[in-house]
Amino acid sequence: xxxxxxDEDLNxxxxxxxxxxxxxxxxxxxxxxxxxxxxxxxxxxxRAYGPARILPPSxxxxxxxxxxxxxxxxxxxxxxxxxxxxxxxxGFRRLEAYLGRKVDAIxxxxxxxxxxxxxLMLGARVGLPVIDADGMGRAFPELxxxxxxxxxxxxxxxxVIDEHMNFAVVEANTDxxxxxxxxxxxxxxxxxxxxxxxxxTGRQMKEAAILGTLTVALGIGRAIAKGRRDGDPVTSLVDxxxxxxxxxxxxxxxxxxIVDLERNTAGGFSVGVCRLQSLSGDKAAAEVTFQNENLxxxxxxxxxxxxxxxxCIVDRETAEPIPTQNLKYGQxxxxxxMSAPAKMRTPKALETFGPQAFKLPEPFQPIxxx
Amino acid sequence: xxxxxxDEDLNxxxxxxxxxxxxxxxxxxxxxxxxxxxxxxxxxxxRAYGPARILPPSxxxxxxxxxxxxxxxxxxxxxxxxxxxxxxxxGFRRLEAYLGRKVDAIxxxxxxxxxxxxxLMLGARVGLPVIDADGMGRAFPELxxxxxxxxxxxxxxxxVIDEHMNFAVVEANTDxxxxxxxxxxxxxxxxxxxxxxxxxTGRQMKEAAILGTLTVALGIGRAIAKGRRDGDPVTSLVDxxxxxxxxxxxxxxxxxxIVDLERNTAGGFSVGVCRLQSLSGDKAAAEVTFQNENLxxxxxxxxxxxxxxxxCIVDRETAEPIPTQNLKYGQxxxxxxMSAPAKMRTPKALETFGPQAFKLPEPFQPIxxx
Numbered sequence: 001x002x003x004x005x006x007d008e009d010l011n012x013x014x015x016x017x018x019x020x021x022x023x024x025x026x027x028x029x030x031x032x033x034x035x036x037x038x039x040x041x042x043x044x045x046x047r048a049y050g051p052a053r054i055l056p057p058s059x060x061x062x063x064x065x066x067x068x069x070x071x072x073x074x075x076x077x078x079x080x081x082x083x084x085x086x087x088x089x090x091g092f093r094r095l096e097a098y099l100g101r102k103v104d105a106i107x108x109x110x111x112x113x114x115x116x117x118x119x120l121m122l123g124a125r126v127g128l129p130v131i132d133a134d135g136m137g138r139a140f141p142e143l144x145x146x147x148x149x150x151x152x153x154x155x156x157x158x159x160v161i162d163e164h165m166n167f168a169v170v171e172a173n174t175d176x177x178x179x180x181x182x183x184x185x186x187x188x189x190x191x192x193x194x195x196x197x198x199x200x201t202g203r204q205m206k207e208a209a210i211l212g213t214l215t216v217a218l219g220i221g222r223a224i225a226k227g228r229r230d231g232d233p234v235t236s237l238v239d240x241x242x243x244x245x246x247x248x249x250x251x252x253x254x255x256x257x258i259v260d261l262e263r264n265t266a267g268g269f270s271v272g273v274c275r276l277q278s279l280s281g282d283k284a285a286a287e288v289t290f291q292n293e294n295l296x297x298x299x300x301x302x303x304x305x306x307x308x309x310x311x312c313i314v315d316r317e318t319a320e321p322i323p324t325q326n327l328k329y330g331q332x333x334x335x336x337x338m339s340a341p342a343k344m345r346t347p348k349a350l351e352t353f354g355p356q357a358f359k360l361p362e363p364f365q366p367i368x369x370x
Numbered sequence: 371x372x373x374x375x376x377d378e379d380l381n382x383x384x385x386x387x388x389x390x391x392x393x394x395x396x397x398x399x400x401x402x403x404x405x406x407x408x409x410x411x412x413x414x415x416x417r418a419y420g421p422a423r424i425l426p427p428s429x430x431x432x433x434x435x436x437x438x439x440x441x442x443x444x445x446x447x448x449x450x451x452x453x454x455x456x457x458x459x460x461g462f463r464r465l466e467a468y469l470g471r472k473v474d475a476i477x478x479x480x481x482x483x484x485x486x487x488x489x490l491m492l493g494a495r496v497g498l499p500v501i502d503a504d505g506m507g508r509a510f511p512e513l514x515x516x517x518x519x520x521x522x523x524x525x526x527x528x529x530v531i532d533e534h535m536n537f538a539v540v541e542a543n544t545d546x547x548x549x550x551x552x553x554x555x556x557x558x559x560x561x562x563x564x565x566x567x568x569x570x571t572g573r574q575m576k577e578a579a580i581l582g583t584l585t586v587a588l589g590i591g592r593a594i595a596k597g598r599r600d601g602d603p604v605t606s607l608v609d610x611x612x613x614x615x616x617x618x619x620x621x622x623x624x625x626x627x628i629v630d631l632e633r634n635t636a637g638g639f640s641v642g643v644c645r646l647q648s649l650s651g652d653k654a655a656a657e658v659t660f661q662n663e664n665l666x667x668x669x670x671x672x673x674x675x676x677x678x679x680x681x682c683i684v685d686r687e688t689a690e691p692i693p694t695q696n697l698k699y700g701q702x703x704x705x706x707x708m709s710a711p712a713k714m715r716t717p718k719a720l721e722t723f724g725p726q727a728f729k730l731p732e733p734f735q736p737i738x739x740x
Contacts, residue, residue: 098468098539166547168555169468169539177536184558185538188550 010054010132010215012120014046019221022321025113026220026237027213029310030324031270031293032112032139033071041085042117045124052123052130057211060105060131064202067095068109068135069122072143072160072182073191074270074292084163088122088194091161095196098157098169107131107205109198110146111213112139113323118194130214135198136353137210137246137341138310141269141292143182144175145353147343148198151208158182158197162189170197183268191268210341216244224319233319234334241338249339249368253297253304254286255279255316258331263324274313274327276335286335288313290324295358297335305337306355308344309367312336337367380424380502380585382490384416389591392691395483396590396607397583399680400694401640401663402482402509403441411455412487415494422493422500427581430475430501434572437465438479438505439492442513442530442552443561444640444662454533458492458564461531465566468527468539477501477575479568480516481583482509483693488564500584505568507580507616507711508680511639511662513552514545515723517713518568521578528552528567532559540567553638561638580711586614594689603689604704611708619709619738623667623674624656625649625686628701633694644683644697646705656705658683660694665728667705675707676725678714679737682706707737 012020017039025035046052060066069092096103108119111134123130135146143155155175160182161167168185172178186193200208219240227236234252241250256276263272271291278284286299294311297304305311313322316334343349345366351357354364382390387409395405416422430436439462466473478489481504493500505516513525525545530552531537538555542548556563570578589610597606604622611620626646633642641661648654656669664681667674675681683692686704713719715736721727724734 094541164543164547166542166551168541168551171464171538172536173534177534180558181536181538181555184554185551188554 008056010218012051012054014043014051016218017043017046019225020214020218021113021117021221022224023217023220024111024116025323026312026314026321027137027217027310028110028112028115028139028321028323029293029312030290031141032110032116033114034323034325035113035117038114038117042121042124045085045121049124049127052120054132054214055105055129057131057133057206057209060202060205062201062203064104065101066105066107066131066200066202066205067092067103067196068107068198069118069194069196070109070115071118072193072195073186074265074268085121085125087161087163087165088118089125090165091159091167091194092122092126092196094161094167094169095157095159098159099199103128105129105131107198107209108134108214110134110136110139111217113321115139116214116217131205131209132214133205133209133211134213135209137213137344138308139293140353143179145357147210147349148200148208149175150346150349150352151204153198153200153204153208155197157199158195160185160189160193160195162193187268191265210246210343216246219244227319234314234316237319238336246341247310247338249366251337251367252334253337254284254299254335256284256286256333258327258329258333261327261329263327270324272324276333279332288335291358292324294324296355296360296362297337303362303365304370305367306360306362306364307358308340308349308353310338310340339367378426380588382421382424384413384421386588387413387416389595390584390588391483391487391591392594393587393590394481394486395693396682396684396691397507397587397680398480398482398485398509398691398693399663399682400660401511402480402486403484404693405483408484408487412491412494415455415491419494419497422490424502424584425475425499427501427503427576427579430572430575432571432573434474435471436475436477436501436570436572436575437462437473437566438477438568439489439564439566440479440485441488442563442565443556444635444638455491455495457531457533457535458488459495460535461529461537461564462492462496462566464531464537464539465527465529468529469569473498475499475501477568477579478504478584480504480506480509481587483691485509486584486587501575501579502584503575503579503581504583505579507583507714508678509663510723513549515727517580517719518570518578519545520716520719520722521574523568523570523574523578525567527569528565530555530559530563530565532563557638561635580616580713586616589614597689604684604686607689608706616711617680617708619736621707621737622704623707624654624669624705626654626656626703628697628699628703631697631699633697640694642694646703649702658705661728662694664694666725666730666732667707673732673735674740675737676730676732676734677728678710678719678723680708680710709737
């Protein structure tokens, strides 16, 4: 299956939302928000307004006006401050007012447990189509870290809004400065805010976005569900990933339990290190470093996968994806690594969100060549 | 002279700017920006575009649209990052664009060495009149601390812009939240930014602003100049203040030298304590606490003047006002206290910028009753 050729509408029933949210949480590589909360809010919107229409990128006109909406902050905080639909719509409307134009379609900024759901909620609520694609085919912690910005789409003008409808419109000369301004505001506003921005045309979206990722997320969720019925969800999941174009270099990198966990909310992020030990008594040890999302996994000191390739921690029995804010001492987990889409591995992409952008010491190495 | 009846245009020549800037710096009570930099930038604008037209409040139509512009941040930082005129105009134009309306006149947000000058620079540059009035008849460190907000004018929508033209439009439910959001942005943007906001009508301005304060600032500057020619500038200054309506309860509270100075840039402000000792050998000691502006002066432990009444530190020989960022160990100074305008002493005003708003322990006492 080559994902770029998806050209059918993705018709989602309310019952599909659990699979989609779980698959999206897996692709969120530890970040991208909580799938449970995101799903509840979206299911409620689907019940109230009817399901959002999900269109393949090929059905979006080149001159359509598109923007993204997302939660922004630290996932540790989202657990305590729930999402409301009103502020997401209000922020989106403020962006339209600022542009002086109506938006035609919504693109998920990233694939993650909650950030794949919010656009669907908003699409249902305001009656706009959501595009089966996203800005990175995974989740990343900073505003400029996505394929859209690498391809020249600007994050700003960007509306940032809190749960009391306080908001700001940010305009910056670079997306990196936009990230710094938005982060400063987000910290002041309680670290659980929503953004509307990344204004682009349909043509820009087709060139810059990672296409078909809602379909893949649903496929991942379904593969996990099937595996649970058949008795081996992790194998079912990895087998499915290998049939996809983007994520086909997929493997289980470590099988063990969490023996140490450092996690802080610092600088507006959830940052930390999760240390694991093998269950088989061979003394193998692994550590996963994260900043909202998992950045690098090292087994016995050797790097096995590194950003922008994807590193996902799942429950070893159920393949449930575990976001960084839910990691706990003693959990028995498998660490799965997989290739990032080609658009996410170009030299310019690596400059923006490769290992050095996170101050990691080692260079990028594609997972398939490690 | 009762200032509220000023109804003549204030015709300023370039040569008047030094007196005006010095008088405004005096009313800035330690804050409000550096008079030297503000004056240079404004004189340059007057030379390039002709002097700004300064109108008495009575000449402003009730339905005129008015806004304020000001520097925002910590004065200690302004010393290192100079003011440019372009970003002030650019921020002002962004506010107009956001409002979708043209502004008719500019009101100084506060009287201070630089913040009385910037509106004149902008007025000259964009050809708009500047109103002979301001938001507080002094300077204050926080956005909501002014007579405008006390009378229901909203600080937001407010544009905050840095020297690289990065900007944000802030919209908040309260002016206190607007202060917090703007401060967070200002810190991120380098603590030397400019704001455009406080959108109001001519009618609101006449009710809420402190009227005639540019005229008083010029009078103060001229009194100091005259005193320098006659040999006793501090007496000349205090004598002049006593002829004004707002500041007529004026007195020299302490005469001594600075023997200790704590000053930090913290939380986005210049905060500290300046300790003084009498020169006469009577061991009298005073301390002035400041947050950008001087907040309270205590002599031998007794409170002698406290916000919102004005506390100004001047050179004891020349009566040159010394802003908090220029205080130095060993300076010989006089501390002058004076009454705030009546609009600044109402119960609602005291709630917003009385001693308790600055977490000072003592209640407000008018200087004339101490």
